[in-house]
Amino acid sequence: MIELKNDHLVFSFPEVHPKARLRIDFQRTLRIPDDGHDHFLPPGLGSFPVRHVDDYHGRVPYGWLEHGGVMLPMHQAEAMWLNFDSAYIPEHETSYPFAVKIAAGKIDAVTGENWTNGLHGLPQDYMVVPEQPWLDGFCIEKGTIRQFVAMPLGDGYTAEEQISGKAEHGGLQIIVYPMKREVFERRFPKVDYEGHHLMLRMSESKCKSIAAPEAEMGLAPGGRMKQEIYEDPYGYEDWDRNTKSRCFVHLANSIMWRAITGEAPPTVPPTSKQYSQAGLPWYDYYNADSAALEGSEILEDLKSVIQMGYEKGEYPVPENGPASPKRVIRLRKGLARGQVREGTF
Helix, strand or coil: CEEEECCEEEEECCCCCCCCEEEEEEEEECCCCCCCCEECECCCCCECCCEEHHHHCCCCCHHHHHHCCEEEECCCCCEEEEEEEECEEHHHCEECCEEEEEEECCEECCCCCECCCCCCECCECCEEECCCCEECEEEEECCEEEEEEEEECCCCCCHHHHHHCCCCCCCEEEEEEEECHHHHHHHCCCCCCCCCCCCCCCCCCCCCCCCCCCCEEEEEEEEEEECCCECCCCCHHHECCCCCEEEEEEEECHHHHHHHHCCCCCCCCCCHHHHHHCCCCEEEEECCCCCECCCCHHHHCCCCHHHHHHHHCCCCCCCCCCCCCCCEEEEECCCCCCCCCCCCC
């Protein structure tokens, strides 16, 4: 079952385990400079507003009704990251594990291959939550992603168009598989005391029927960012591949969003330069216990928005100046139960 709660998608599998729940929210963020350098993780600036497609059945494009799912607004050249939060189960001292596949325009964000409903281990085309706390873009090489940046579908910038040659799907596609219950209970037996959930990378801030304009958005590769996509620490057979939920996330530009919902979209985020000049923090996440995937040669060959724009004689990304972070907060996994992270004084 999938529910939309407070702009978050909640995937629940009570038939597998009463606490098998995964929450995904779509964070607004800074667009990092597309300058060839590897940048730190930008902050979350609050969740995008998310709405049910079916609530606006007389206003959305017909294809959206066929796919179902939800929709959210993005400005051109705006960036996003996905935050994963699996329900913590104190008596097992862990969060319930899930295998999660993310695609943009039906292009797998981990492998660059075309979308499929099943899981594949060679190469691994999914992420494991909670080991993977978030995803900011396309996995181009070990330890590096290119940021998710919204661009109009049909202009040639999106990963979908560069790989498939078609502007057909747009949006994001998500499919979630829970761990088998018997595997979970074997790997994480019950304990007699309660644990605590450590939250990382907190956000810095938290109808009349009319035809909507055709202005769908897709995701294109932006600037380079330091981020590891981790190998599956369990086993391919540990996932309940007969139990899954999937959701299509449609992206509308600001004009389309107003026409469909009557709501104003969020304002344009500050530039990374403005953010850094204000002395606000960037992040660096470290997990010494997990091995990173090597990255996708398919995705590595994609042209970034800036590179594509130069070839087309266009300048699609305003304010691409360099950012000089003055504060970088290093987040790390592996703290003991109840341990407080000691920061800089």
